[in-house]
Amino acid sequence: MTLVPYLKVSGELKTKPTQASVKDLQGMGIQPDIIVCRSELPLDDGIRSKIAQFCNVPKTHVIQNLDVEVLYELPLVMEEEHLAQVACESLHLPCPEPDLKDWAAMIDNWKHPEHEVTVALVGKYIQLHDAYISVVEALKHGGVESRADVHIKWVDSELVTDENASEYFSDVDGILVPGGFGSRGIEGKISTIRYARENNIPFLGLCLGMQMAIVEFARHVVGFSDAHSVELDETTTHPVIHLMPDQNGIEDIGGTLRLGSYPCVLDKSSKSFEVYGEELIHERHRHRYEVNNDYRDDLIKAGMKLSGISPDGRIVEMIEIPEHPWFIATQGHPELKSRPNRPHPPVQGIHSRCC
Numbered sequence: 001m002t003l004v005p006y007l008k009v010s011g012e013l014k015t016k017p018t019q020a021s022v023k024d025l026q027g028m029g030i031q032p033d034i035i036v037c038r039s040e041l042p043l044d045d046g047i048r049s050k051i052a053q054f055c056n057v058p059k060t061h062v063i064q065n066l067d068v069e070v071l072y073e074l075p076l077v078m079e080e081e082h083l084a085q086v087a088c089e090s091l092h093l094p095c096p097e098p099d100l101k102d103w104a105a106m107i108d109n110w111k112h113p114e115h116e117v118t119v120a121l122v123g124k125y126i127q128l129h130d131a132y133i134s135v136v137e138a139l140k141h142g143g144v145e146s147r148a149d150v151h152i153k154w155v156d157s158e159l160v161t162d163e164n165a166s167e168y169f170s171d172v173d174g175i176l177v178p179g180g181f182g183s184r185g186i187e188g189k190i191s192t193i194r195y196a197r198e199n200n201i202p203f204l205g206l207c208l209g210m211q212m213a214i215v216e217f218a219r220h221v222v223g224f225s226d227a228h229s230v231e232l233d234e235t236t237t238h239p240v241i242h243l244m245p246d247q248n249g250i251e252d253i254g255g256t257l258r259l260g261s262y263p264c265v266l267d268k269s270s271k272s273f274e275v276y277g278e279e280l281i282h283e284r285h286r287h288r289y290e291v292n293n294d295y296r297d298d299l300i301k302a303g304m305k306l307s308g309i310s311p312d313g314r315i316v317e318m319i320e321i322p323e324h325p326w327f328i329a330t331q332g333h334p335e336l337k338s339r340p341n342r343p344h345p346p347v348q349g350i351h352s353r354c355c
Contacts, residue, residue, distance in 0.1 A: 031056065035061065041063060073107050102341055113147050123189075139321065202326035203327045270308075275346060291306075291315070
């Protein structure tokens with residue numbers, strides 16, 4: 001991949017950077033077979049011929065990669081440029097015709113939405129949007145399936161309180177509280193979750209977002225006013241979130257997190273089962289703390305459904321509030337399994353309630 005810059009002053013596409021890059025590769029003993037040229041403007045026949053001549057590749061192996069409106073449009077654009085065919089020819093492999101109908105339909109939905117949705121993403125790293133890139137992309141994937149143009153409203157959890165929550169969320173269609181570590185901004189996340197619960201705003205909590213949903217519910221519905229996670233408050237008299245039993249006494253956090261894919265059995269009467277469509281699911285995890293089983297009965301009696309449990313019955317993986325239009329939280333990270341043409345069920349679910 002090389003860049004063919006456009007000089008507006010002279011109205012020219014310049015091939016020198018590409019020539020220089022290929023020359024450096026050749027100096028290291030590397031001869032490219034295909035050159036993909038990133039460019040704002042189409043490469044005319046003269047530009048392709050010049051690159052081919054000075055870089056010692058066939059002209060048909062000079063592929064343009066124009067800027068696109070949607071990143072996921074690139075596979076379609078590259079197919080139009082016959083990149084796969086050229087690559088297969090270079091490797092002496094057959095090149096079957098790809099079936100890109102589903103992908104093309106996904107791009108059409110993306111570029112032609114029928115309505116708009118605003119989802120508040122509430123965290124403490126919002127100045128660096130890439131910190132939540134997988135969550136943002138998953139929300140966009142869900143929007144595509146619903147033919148919705150998704151707008152992310154970035155909300156700093158350090159600024160949210162019970163008193164001002166309506167100023168941040170009265171204009172949103174849904175609220176998502178993602179994962180994270182540390183105590184900074186935690187009370188703002190709890191206030192956010194309380195507002196979503198009390199005002200029937202579709203809500204999705206991920207990892208720490210689920211843990212804080214448990215804390216909020218325990219405080220304001222069950223009645224344990226100082227309920228908390230022992231990760232954040234070791235003095236709490238109601239540790240509704242505590243250290244996983246097999247982690248006690250272990251301090252090397254990086255090597256002891258519950259990492260990777262784990263199974264979860266869904267309650268068939270839950271909204272979670274409704275959107276997943278199957279009883280046994282698998283989600284990726286990254287955490288050390290979990291729901292304290294001593295408080296399961298209190299949560300259930302107060303109206304919370306523990307909708308997803310590990311197969312051995314030991315760990316609460318998902319929760320929801322049945323009376324709420326859409327209040328679901330998971331200990332896993334479903335955003336990591338989302339794809340633009342296959343939005344993940346809980347993310348798609350919140351969109352279906354927002355629209």
